[in-house]
Amino acid sequence: xxxxxxxxxxxxxxxxxxxxxxxxxxxxxxxxxxxxxxxxxxxxxxxxxxxxxxxxxxxxxxxxxxxxxxxxxxxxxxxxxxxxxxxxxxxxxxxxxxxxxxxxxxxxxxxxxxxxxxxxxxxxxxxxxxxxxxxxxxxxxxxxxxxxxxxxxxxxxxxxxxxxxxxxxxxxxxxxxxxxxxxxxxxxxxxxxxxxxxxxxxxxxxxxxxxxxxxxxxxxxxxxxxxxxxxxxxxxxxxxxxxxxxxxxxxxxxxxxxxxxxxxxxxxxxxxxxxxxxxxxxxxxxxxxxxxxxxxxxxxxxxxxxxxxxxxxxxxxxxxxxxxxxxxxxxxxxxxxxxxxxxxxxxxxx
Amino acid sequence: xxxxxxxxxxxxxxxxxxxxxxxxxxxxxxxxxxxxxxxxxxxxxxxxxxxxxxxxxxxxxxxxxxxxxxxxxxxxxxxxxxxxxxxxxxxxxxxxxxxxxxxxxxxxxxxxxxxxxxxxxxxxxxxxxxxxxxxxxxxxxxxxxxxxxxxxxxxxxxxxxxxxxxxxxxxxxxxxxxxxxxxxxxxxxxxxxxxxxxxxxxxxxxxxxxxxxxxxxxxxxxxxxxxxxxxxxxxxxxxxxxxxxxxxxxxxxxxxxxxxxxxxxxxxxxxxxxxxxxxxxxxxxxxxxxxxxxxxxxxxxxxxxxxxxxxxxxxxxxxxxxxxxxxxxxxxxxxxx
Numbered sequence: 001x002x003x004x005x006x007x008x009x010x011x012x013x014x015x016x017x018x019x020x021x022x023x024x025x026x027x028x029x030x031x032x033x034x035x036x037x038x039x040x041x042x043x044x045x046x047x048x049x050x051x052x053x054x055x056x057x058x059x060x061x062x063x064x065x066x067x068x069x070x071x072x073x074x075x076x077x078x079x080x081x082x083x084x085x086x087x088x089x090x091x092x093x094x095x096x097x098x099x100x101x102x103x104x105x106x107x108x109x110x111x112x113x114x115x116x117x118x119x120x121x122x123x124x125x126x127x128x129x130x131x132x133x134x135x136x137x138x139x140x141x142x143x144x145x146x147x148x149x150x151x152x153x154x155x156x157x158x159x160x161x162x163x164x165x166x167x168x169x170x171x172x173x174x175x176x177x178x179x180x181x182x183x184x185x186x187x188x189x190x191x192x193x194x195x196x197x198x199x200x201x202x203x204x205x206x207x208x209x210x211x212x213x214x215x216x217x218x219x220x221x222x223x224x225x226x227x228x229x230x231x232x233x234x235x236x237x238x239x240x241x242x243x244x245x246x247x248x249x250x251x252x253x254x255x256x257x258x259x260x261x262x263x264x265x266x267x268x269x270x271x272x273x274x275x276x277x278x279x280x281x282x283x284x285x286x287x288x289x290x291x292x293x294x295x296x297x298x299x300x301x302x303x304x305x306x307x308x309x310x311x312x313x314x315x316x317x318x319x320x321x322x323x324x325x326x327x328x329x330x331x332x333x334x335x336x337x338x339x340x341x342x343x344x345x346x347x348x349x350x
Numbered sequence: 351x352x353x354x355x356x357x358x359x360x361x362x363x364x365x366x367x368x369x370x371x372x373x374x375x376x377x378x379x380x381x382x383x384x385x386x387x388x389x390x391x392x393x394x395x396x397x398x399x400x401x402x403x404x405x406x407x408x409x410x411x412x413x414x415x416x417x418x419x420x421x422x423x424x425x426x427x428x429x430x431x432x433x434x435x436x437x438x439x440x441x442x443x444x445x446x447x448x449x450x451x452x453x454x455x456x457x458x459x460x461x462x463x464x465x466x467x468x469x470x471x472x473x474x475x476x477x478x479x480x481x482x483x484x485x486x487x488x489x490x491x492x493x494x495x496x497x498x499x500x501x502x503x504x505x506x507x508x509x510x511x512x513x514x515x516x517x518x519x520x521x522x523x524x525x526x527x528x529x530x531x532x533x534x535x536x537x538x539x540x541x542x543x544x545x546x547x548x549x550x551x552x553x554x555x556x557x558x559x560x561x562x563x564x565x566x567x568x569x570x571x572x573x574x575x576x577x578x579x580x581x582x583x584x585x586x587x588x589x590x591x592x593x594x595x596x597x598x599x600x601x602x603x604x605x606x607x608x609x610x611x612x613x614x615x616x617x618x619x620x621x622x623x624x625x626x627x628x629x630x631x632x633x634x635x636x637x638x639x640x641x642x643x644x645x646x647x648x649x650x651x652x653x654x655x656x657x658x659x660x661x662x663x664x665x666x667x668x669x670x671x672x673x674x675x676x677x678x679x680x681x682x683x684x685x686x687x
Contacts, residue, residue, distance in 0.1 A: 057532035221410035255383035283512035
């Protein structure tokens with residue numbers, strides 16, 4: 001018990017290593033395996049051939065059978081290690097297999113055919129990170145189309161989100177006008193009602209606007225996020241009003257005050273909203289699932305979901321495509337990690 | 351050495367080009383907004399600024415919320431609200447029609463009650479585990495350990511993944527011939543049908559969602575821990591407080607507001623569980639992982655006989671619970687500030 005208690009305490013800046021440190025590092029090591037192991041396994045599996053991927057028990061690394069080009073045969077031949085009855089072992093290339101019999105040749109002496117039982121052979125394999133799954137997946141899965149849709153939606157929606165929400169936040173933070181309180185309160189109160197509970201009417205509205213199977217149907221509706229307005233408004237409130245008065249005296253229009261005085265100063269909050277918007281749009285699933293039913297408009301997430309729902313699942317291709325879809329978001333995280341973590345910690349939203 | 355200035359120059363050129371473009375766009379838009387301002391005056395401008403947001407918000411958020419009430423109190427199979435006959439509270443009565451509320455089989459809408467109980471079980475266990483793991487991880491990461499940034503990133507990384515990717519990764523690991531069964535057989539155990547067995551599916555859905563969201567709450571708790579002034583601990587240890595005392599008398603009370611925020615946020619999220627499960631089990635096996643949002647989705651979109659009224663009524667009931675939870679959170683946040 002006392003160990004557990006000690007383990008829970010806060011120990012910043014102590015010097016000697018004690019039992020709580022051991023506990024911490026064991027927990028963290030297990031955590032790394034549990035949190036990151038699945039990702040590593042996904043990446044390793046995505047390089048496996050369709051034959052290797054269905055093997056049980058699975059092997060950690062992707063293997064591929066070695067081949068050799070033998071004189072007199074057009075295609076490269078697979079290599080096998082053959083154990084003969086006398087105990088000798090030779091590495092031979094298989095020409096063909098007939099029933100239980102395997103016909104092989106020695107690459108050094110291609111004229112002579114050696115016949116053995118298939119139980120005597122053992123494939124010669126080496127670790128191989130091939131891009132075949134990626135190439136085939138991109139070709140068969142209409143990946144380019146889905147990628148283009150996803151990129152388009154993410155970019156346009158994020159730009160629109162930034163513009164529309166910052167304009168509203170500017171008005172709500174820097175002007176006193178009739179109705180501003182009411183608008184703000186209504187917006188904030190809808191923060192608590194998630195899309196998932198208004199699925200049917202949202203679909204009705206989108207259908208009536210005519211945005212079914214139209215990328216506009218997923219770009220526009222989500223552009224006005226109450227969260228975004230709230231985040232930007234709170235930040236803009238901290239910008240002193242004197243700057244605006246000074247600009248007005250200099251003859252700047254309200255639009256220029258917004259675009260050239262306030263926006264540059266609100267950059268940190270805009271950066272946070274940008275990151276969130278990219279994350280939201282790129283990973284969005286429920287909304288595109290409802291709005292898009294024709295596959296040429298699918299985003300990557302909907303495409304992946306429909307691909308894995310098909311009957312004989314080709315895991316090697318799916319896994320390769322999954323790795324591709326998480327590349328962009330991983331890169332964004334790598335470069336903007338600091339903004340993301342502080343953004344979440346300070347705003348408490350995702 | 352020679353590359354560096356090149357990159358710098360290129361970046362400067364890019365920045366200059368971008369800010370030039372920005373200025374151009376702003377000036378062009380200023381022609382429109384400047385004219386507007388001359389027409390309606392400075393006092394009218396804030397309305398212009400909120401207008402785009404308000405239009406989108408009104409049409410795609412506010413209007414659907416109001417329409418949801420129309421659906422909930424009307425019946426029939428029509429999708430157009432005006433073609434639907436008024437039925438009063440019939441949809442709610444249908445949902446609430448039970449001889450014994452604890453036994454879904456006795457209810458008119460047994461699927462709804464199954465979804466309610468599944469969701470409740472999921473919410474209670476998932477939130478408890480989530481808060482526990484997030485708290486322990488945050489406490490450990492708040493210590494002076496090596497490579498803290500690395501560990502924090504590792505625990506946070508799954509938060510970035512889309513629900514589909516999360517579901518696919520785990521389906522791949524837990525399928526019959528997957529990694530986990532491979533390890534089990536390697537250790538001499540029998541294979542476990544993780545995705546076919548109802549209890550396993552329910553348990554795994556919870557664990558996977560904890561895996562996927564835990565880093566998010568850990569980060570909020572970590573920020574809460576770091577805002578506790580260090581001199582409090584120094585003062586306490588000078589007064590002879592032991593570790594347990596400083597944990598229970600300083601850390602926990604000062605972390606409480608953050609804990610409540612985390613608790614309510616994770617509760618709200620847990621009630622809406624849908625997309626990961628949708629891609630992971632599809633609600634199965636049977637109805638073992640059928641949760642409320644999927645119940646609504648099924649009646650609104652995928653079922654052959656769509657029942658928009660029932661779906662809307664169910665979503666209003668669920669929305670009510672969420673509103674209560676959010677109000678609690680807002681009140682707590684206000685007290686905190």
